[in-house]
Amino acid sequence: MGAPRKGQPRGGVFAAGQAGVRKGIFELRCGPDSFVIPGRSSREAASRRPWDPVCLFSVMVEVGRKPKGSWSPISGQAVAWLGSFPPVNHQPEQLHGAVSCRPRTTGRGVDMIMQNYVGCDISKQWLDFFDEASGRCQRIDNHADAIAAHVAGLHPGQDFVVMEATGVHDRLLRHALAKAGVAFSRHNPTHTHNYAKSTARRAKTDPLDARMLSGYGRRYHPEAEPAPxxxxxxxxxxxxxxxxxxxxxxxxxxxxxxxxxxxxxxxxxxxxxxxxxxxxxxxxxxxxxxxxNEGTARDNALMVSVPGVSKVTALSLLALLPELGQRSPKSIAALVGLAPFDNKSGKLRRRSQIQGGRARVRRALYMAALGAIRACDRFKAFYSTIAARSGSKKLAIIAVARKLLVVLNAIIRDQKAFA
Missing domain, CATH: 1.10.287 (Helix Hairpins)
Known part of the structure; x- marks a missing residue:
């Protein structure tokens, strides 16, 4: 696109082809709103409404005639971004299917791929889907054949399914989505329920929960989970x-x-x-x-090389903590529930406490910490220092459990035995 001409709205108009249209009817869409504004050109139609500084809308062009001396008119979809373009996000964790929209250059010009968040409320008998693009809610049986038929209608790379973690009831759906290449993510029901309360919605039904999950995905842009x-x-x-x-x-x-x-x-x-x-x-x-499994056997051997880590502890980590070795020390500690969280407000200063996380993994690490304190001088010295400083032996055991988790995370990441 060349330099903006006089009278052109801020940000200009990017069309999916040549844009020499002087007469037509332009339908401007911005989110759920739609406006039909006649004008001699797309920029004139856009200038007739006080748009927000950053507002994405599409322009549907119906050509009246081809003016002399102009480019070939188009009939199709164009994309306009009023305002300065946002900075490009180079963070790797934001570059997969969970991104809400991203620009793409095609043979027709500049286009935008919009992420469509599909909310799914899961129960033992059926599944409720809400598609934000069509605004429709559909209920299907929670059986393999019905799920496969519904997932076949989703679009890989565009649709993103958001659901709550419901134990085994979402297993068939997760496998069907992974097989079809459709991104999905599961979330703690406590977080989604708190989000529903923040929307001031008092009614609760399965279709409303599916709609809420779609809005939750649009609001927070979750990361896609790996295939099961x-x-x-x-x-x-x-x-x-x-x-x-x-x-x-x-x-x-x-x-x-x-x-x-x-x-x-x-x-x-x-x-x-x-x-x-x-x-x-x-x-x-x-x-x-x-x-x-060669990889599982190798990780198991690396874990049991750490003092205090038994076969039962290694089994609990292998089965219930697949993220081990893939997260940062702080992230993995918070995931298990061994990271203390501050509790301060005004002049009130409460002691930081651990909360949440995976209880079974935390119990296994607690027992492993007791063994590590007795078997390894390194962990014993760390335990004595924390106990003397805090005045609490139990707090010191929790600190050793967290340190043990961080050590195991580094061992699996680097594939090196404990030394």
Missing amino acids: REEDEHLQSLARYRDQLVDTRANLKKQLSEAFDEIVIAGFEEMITDFNTRIKALEARIAQVIRQ
Whole structure:
């Protein structure tokens, strides 16, 4: 585009082709608004409305006639950006499918790719989708065939599905989206519910939740999640099953300690023996699954090289913390729930506390920290320093657990054993 001529609106008009139109009807769209403004040219039509300094709209041109001495008129879509162009964002985490819109140069000229956020409210029986582009809400059954048929109508690279983390009920949808190449992201229901409250919406239905999730995606531009892997999900399922068996055995042992009748005692002892056999067989199966995957086996060997980290701790990290080695130290600590958050307001100064995060991983690291304090002089000295400075031994154990997590994160990132 050349230098702006006299009377041209700020920012100019970029068309998807040649733009020598002097007579026509221009439909200006800005977000949900639409204005039909007649004018001899696109810049005259644009100048008839006091647009915001930065406002993106499309110009639909219907040519009346071709004036003499002008360029060839067009009939199609043009894009205008009134105001100075925004700076280009070079941050890698912003350059994938979660970007709301990005300029693209094609054979026709400059075009804009708008990200379309599709909200999805998930339940055990059905899924509710809200498409912000069409403004329509659709309900489908939460079954593989129905999901595959609906996902086939989405556009990879343009549509972005936003959903809440709902356990296993979103598994079929995530796999179908990954297979179709459609980006998606899951979010903590607490965050999305707080966002819904901020919109002053009191009613709550599944279609309204789907609409809310679409607006949540438009507001925060979330990052796309990696495609799910069958190997990781299998290992997660085995790890959770083992935790359930161990919890049940612990409950049986507690009831056995309180029993006094011989028949009841014999029954509890028989069940505990059976659970011991099941847990040993399951642990052998888990070890076999870990050995079958070269990358998982390598990461497991690196983890157990750290003092205090047992096979159970390594299993919990491999299954429930796949982000290990891919995040910064502060980010991984906050993800697990071992990062203290400040709580200050005015003259009030409360002690920083940890909160949120993945409880099962945090418990595993807490037990590993106890072992690391006894087995390694490095962690023992760190524990003694923190305990003396804070006056709290439990706080010092939490600090060791966080340090242990940071060390494990660096070990997996660099693929080097503990030294």
